[in-house]
Amino acid sequence: MKYNHLFSSIKIRGLELKNRVVFPAMGTKMATEDKYVTDQVIDYHVARVVGGCGLNFTEVCSVYSKAAPKHFLAISEDKYIPGLKKLADAIHEAGGKAGVQLWLGGFAVASDPAAMIIVPSDTPIKGTDHVIKGADLDTIQEAVEAYGAAAKRAVEAGYDTLEFHAGHNYVPHSFLSPFFNRRTDEYGGSFENRARFALECIRAIRSNIPEDMPLFMRIDAHDDYLDGGLTIEEVIEFCKLAKEAGVDVVDVSRGNFSSAAIKYEVPPIDLPRGFNVENAARIRKETGLITVAVGRINEPALAEQILTEDKADMVVIGRGQLADPDFCNKALNGDDESIVRCIGCNQGCYDGFVAQDVPYITCMRNPALGREQEYALVKTTTPKKVLIAGGGVAGLEAAITLKRRGHHPVVCEAAEQLGGQFVLAGAAPRKEEMKEAAIWMGEQANREGVEIRLSTPITTELIEKEAPQDVIIAIGAAPMKLRIPGADLPHVTNSHDVLAGNVSLKGKVVIIGGGLVGLEVAEYLEGKAEEITVVEMLDQVGKDLGDLRKISVMENIYHAGVQTVTNAKCTEILTNAVVVEEEGHTESIPCDYVVVAIGAKARSFEGIAAYCSEQGIAYHVIGDAIRARRALNATTEAAAIGRAI
Template identity: 60%
Template sequence: MFDKLFSPFTVKDMELKNRVVLPAMGTKFSGKTRNVTPTLIDYHVARVRGGSGLNIVEVCSIHTPSAPKGYLSISEDMYIPGLQRLTEAIHKAGGKAGLQLWQGSLAVGMDPDAQILLASDMEMSPGVTLPGISGEMIEEIIASYGKAAGRAVKAGFDCVEFHCAHNYLPHSFLSGGINHRTDEYGGSFENRAKFPLACIWAIRANIPEGMPLFMRIDAHDDYLENGLTIEDVITFCKLAKEAGVDVLDISRGNILTAGLKYEVPPVDIPHGFNIANAARIRRETGMTTIGVGRINTPELAEKILEEDQVDLVVIGRAQLADPEFCNKAKAGKTEEINYCVGCNQGCYDGFENKESLHITCLRNPAVGREAECKIVPTKKPEKVLIAGGGIAGLEAAIILKQRGHSPILCEASDRLGGQFLTAGEAPRKEEMKKAVISMGKKAERIGVDIRINTKVTGEMIQEMKPHTVINAIGAQPVIPPIPGVEQDFVIDSHAVLNGKSTGTGNIVVIGGGMVGMEVAEYLAEKGAKVTVLEMMKEFCADMGSTRKICVTENIRAAGITPVTEVKVTEIKKGVVIGEKHGDTVEFPCDAAVIAVGARKRDGSELKEACDRIGCGYFEVGDAVKARRAINATREAFDIAMLLD
């Protein structure tokens, strides 16, 4: 099945078993070091065994003073042994290994000890400007690329990739939107191209002729004045080909503008959004090309390849969500794949969080814990009662059943899915709805005892006498004590998204967090004129940066009016009254929607019943505290793995 996707492909002396590329995604698996760790090895081996054709190891620093902690480095010989252990493990598992050579420019600023190298002077804040690098430093970096490439050969990599995108240093030199130099490395396109071309020549001179050299490059610059056009990129790719590049890896995005949304595109961005660009660049350069951009189903990957748009496809976050993605797709078991939903909660939002140890995944809590999270049969099967059929309850039930326990999943409503299903009703979030429906079908398929319209009570627990009870009953909308909130024209956001309440005409949404903005979009799509009131100085404050960019843009496009720093004080018939900067403000409306958050449901009856009969009791997800879905799946998974 998917014959084109799983057909072999050869680039110079490197033979790939299929056309699937695991891209160089940052992981933080090196911890506070810059070395390969067993965690990183386990992560890559799991995906090679899962069928990945080529694993490109994440951004790897080529220059010691500018190498940030927590990222791999190949800037010194001392890093070769660790990288060699990684390539040996990948090869032993049947895969091929590439290494991405990287100088991060502004992005290394996450480590205060790393030297920030810029293509030209950049104002960081009023009165503070960082200088562009000197000609002497340019030569040092070029030489560092060459030496790093030589070390990659010694470490056993099958190919190397030159990172010339995402406003890292080579891209920053190439782009007129970033490079404002006035010397021989700035100004004209030819001058701006000198530095990245010199880096390519240095890399090519230090690797064997038969070793493929990849280049990751943006199709064009997004939201960047005087940035690269696709015509500029095509011209440069032709020059890069002459300098020794064999394969183009066509990406998008930069960290200076809203173009960030294309680097790790969330659910809001269409599938395959960058393929047309890659196809054009391939057509006009005649080069082997990799397509990138939310390719997370085998059907889409096969279609792109069958249409001869690109030669290889990046399937990245889809292999985070399910390391067995390739094997399942090849075997035709597409219903068994745990699909990426583009939430960005673990792979990017967590990566931005300085407190986060490493990336993870809402759909796959085992990311970064591959060795310790292998599903092994229990030696003592037990009856486990799960209260709540949302994403946490389903995750627990599936893992427990796979381990040989006997989970009984009870859902008080007439459908599985909980708040994740509700979230899937919001604009552009259909994938989330599909994912949780698929989880329900999987639980049923593998034999979980599912009982809908069944509320777990203390009496049920006493009669059933399970070994363990998992409380996954979730949260319910908070209804604040605002005078007038009890009126009929005041409705809650969950009721709106679930289709139980509707609003037309002028609608005021009270609460400008993620749920408030999503319900605002939902209502605007149905023709309502929507105003959103938020107490804080900004709306969407609880969203990760990439989703926030997308939702903000869509809010503006939909004509929704967000008003910040408003405290709602009263709701009267036809008007919401608030206070802003000490003044009274009024917002006429036909309906008001409450979207100020959620509060955990009371599970005290369940806990007390468990205490009476001496059975185990755990709370997971929103039953602990209303949070993000990634917390729910992680806790449910861990508890299901904990039971012996």
Template identity: 60%
Template sequence: MFPKLFSPIRLKGLELKNRIILPAMGTKFTTDSSMTDQLIDFHVARTKGGTGLNIMECTGVHAPSTPGRFFSIAEDKYIPGFKRFNQAIHEAGGKTCIQLWQGSIAVASDPKAMIIVASDMQLSPEYTVPGASHELIAELTECFGQAARRSVESGFDCIEVHMAHNYILHSFLSGGINRRTDEYGGSLENRARFPLAVIRAIRAQMPEDMPLLMRIDAHDDYLEGGLTIEEVIQFCKWAKDAGVDVLDISRGNIISAALKYEVPPIDLQWGFNIENAARIRQETGMLTIGVGRINDPAFAEEILESDKVDMVVIGRGQIADPEFCNKAREGRVDEIVRCVGCNQGCYDANERADIPFISCLQNPACGHEAEYAIVSTDAPKTVLIAGGGMAGMELASILKQRGHNPILFEKSNTLGGQFILAGLAPRKAEMKAAAIHRGQQLQKMGVDVRLNTALTPAVIEEIKPDIVVNAAGAMPIKLKVPGAELANVYSYPEILQGERIPDGHVVVIGGGLVGLETAEYLLHNGCKITVIEMLDTIGADLGSTRKIIVMENLYGAGVDMLTSTKCVEIKPEGVVVEHEGKTEILPCDAVAVAVGAQSTSLPELEECCHRLGIEYHCIGDALKPRRAIDATAEAAKLAHAV
């Protein structure tokens, strides 16, 4: 299937077996910038899964400014590790690329890393980071060149230079960031001087037939005076003359709301950047890679058949399913585990110190490729699972693959749990579809799924299983204030499910993810909205990329959002709140309650198991309401331990 997608393509002296690129994606798989088995295992899994080219994530070229959680090729001591990486990928049948990088302000995640900027940047009233000196520009140029030399010696098949996303080369190139007044600032020619010098330094260290790729933004978003697509096209022509062979067209920056385009969440449409790439390809005549929420093989085939780009990036799609390419090529499309653009495990991991490395809601084995390899059991066990949400389905799937006998009990008429409900919010239909799809995959695997059936002590006594697991999720918290039972009070599930829809002016109690999505849903139904939140922050449980889009929509619609505001009573005419020590009433026609969820405890099952000597576990929201990624991670950990 998909003949264009799986046709070979030649990049100078390098032939790729297909047109699917595994892009550079930050993993946090290192703590000291050196190669790790974890990264190798991650890439080998996707190589065996059929990807055409593996691009090593952004790799530092300048030792003083490379953070510890980023890989480095700034010194010769890193060459042996990269040789090991390349050998493993090549033995698995793949091709490799390294992305050379200096991160500018992005290195601030490591307080020991040197911050380098294009022009003076004031970080506080007391401290301004000076723009790079001429000596430092020359030093960085040499560092890029030497990094290319090490890359060739390490055995990479090609090199990519990172010219996007606010990193140092983009910072010099963009008039929205570069405020210099010397020969490196002002006109596009001046701003391009350092980036072009870097390209020439890299090219000088590469064999003639080795392709040089360049990742570059199609244009700047949300940056006054930033790059236009016409400027990018002109620069790409200069870059071609300097030695670049392939364009990798991205979008976004880390100092504005354009962050949403770097790792686009579910809210953005598939292929949102393809038309930009197509125009740049047409006007430069260069081989071009298209990027931007391409996670479906049929859609990728359509893009290529329409001759808009030459190759496509499928990154998170291959995080969610390392076998994405093989399944697509062999026509097993229904078996693909779909990325839903939640960003919970991939991008959010790079922003949060409490997440050790990237993972995936749909694939908890990401980052655990070696330890979570499917190993058949020699002692099959019968496992009863209460709850057919994401945790229950993940547990049942892995247990079935390992040769155990999971029996899944779901008291409703469908699998998917809270993911089905989440998929009813604006722009999140993919989540509902993914949950339904996982349920269908589970049943095709032959898992014993019993819908409209609750797991009870009587069933446990009848089957006498080896293990019982409570994966029943959580239920909405009921607001305990006077007036909470009034007829003008609605719960978020009944609103999202369309069971009861308020109209007029609605006060939404709860400014977290669920409350904000309920507010958006009601906006689509013509309601005027006020959101109140007890905490001092709106959307505290939203990842940054999704939060940008949700908050833009709410602010754009004129939604009032009140923080540090507590509901103390609901009356027919409005909501009584406490704010800054004062009590007042917010007039409204209706109230929507979205204050979170509480675990579904099943003490009768636990007591039965204790009495019968049966192993009992509780996972996911049934243990403690959190994010869906935590639920599937716990399910995977348990499934591999059985």
């Protein structure tokens, strides 16, 4: 398919871009503790430029020293100019265009206790007696001047454009929104007063950059989950004022981190592709601004459709380019089928970002993210035959990597199809893209010439016959069995059989286990069963879910009328009820069927391991065969072993 609109040029003031694709500012944790650019940041951006992206924005870049958190880029002092220039130069040398996102984070800087939290009004901290005082006039003035000084530094560092972040309840948005801004001075109250701070910042930026340099602005289409927050009509009015003040392009996002609306900032698989496009189209029509659409635009056909239908002038493809840095070149060259598509799992890009023990973001679909130089594929000089037991995402990732390096991988899958539990996961509501990704991996392995054998369980006899130099054990995990009286009754089944469609349930269903899989079974059964109850031993359900997926799943569980019982231990299953101990007393929950969803346990491979050891064959264990975890762990381990052999 040809994407004529997506890969047409666009000129904004003096900046000409070769296509309509923007790689947006996304937090990476790749900056140094003291906020400098690293080679890792440079490699990360250059990979996307080489991959064909039209415009790259740095991640959120702090403009005000007092409010600049550690491990985020900063442009708040002259000392940051050389590193930022090195990044801009690298982007230019690779054939791209570079922009800096100017950022003042508000509560988002709280990860660094030393950083000043700037809010428009006094804000109590929930669960404490502490109150964050609203910014005084001196701080407001300093912040405005900081934006202007930061813009000047960006020009000196050689950037082509800037973006003013006025969304996601960062400081400019917080001043603009009546939900956050309860001031009574010239910066609060009326719409004109609430818009004052952001407009002063825009003018400060504009007065410090050349006339022919375009200025982008990121905004929220409206406030979600905030009573009395911004309406889209107010946002449109603000955009008109921003245009007069010097903004050329509006990037229409959505969401805030003060409510469940954070799910719109890094939208999980639960939200539909392009969910925010119509808001962008309306803002574009009513303001006349060049407009960028954003929100799970993860395939070129969707991006082309948005532009063809005149709903936006450009599109943000962020996580789509995390998953595949060559996204643009592949689409341009008509090689759509080889694009590794983001599926909105959020495991590496968001869950990894907020996790304290994860050094930087990564991607379940692209383990090379953040390791672009280190993980560049190197052809082997000693090709080996590698037998891979298991054709799930771990086995397939390893196989594709090995094949590209010049080895001869042979995938042996016991089932009749590839994809493993990822195909099963795709049976849950809103997760079809996971199934598609698993199927795609199998198809890609076939396209690249990987030898695949279905209905072929790994055995010592097979290993002896094939005589591989290495064996990779990626046989995954199987559902754990419940060991209580009644667990073997005929009306008791497990989560895998339900999601695979092997059993049909109706009436009253009790699901034992309230983790991710148990909740997905509950959603799957909506409309099939009359009454669904989830029983969980822990103090809450969904503890193994990432933050943003959990918001979406729990909302759907609530609307579906699923009952949840926590702090409850199942002690017995009867023919018509499940007996649980809950807070010191015993209760029977009536049911017609019981689904066990208490987790999975690694399948046994002791015989294979022993044989390999006896024969001197190197063997490697990856994914759920080690222990049941997330798909991110599986592909990470597979990518590592695929490069190590």
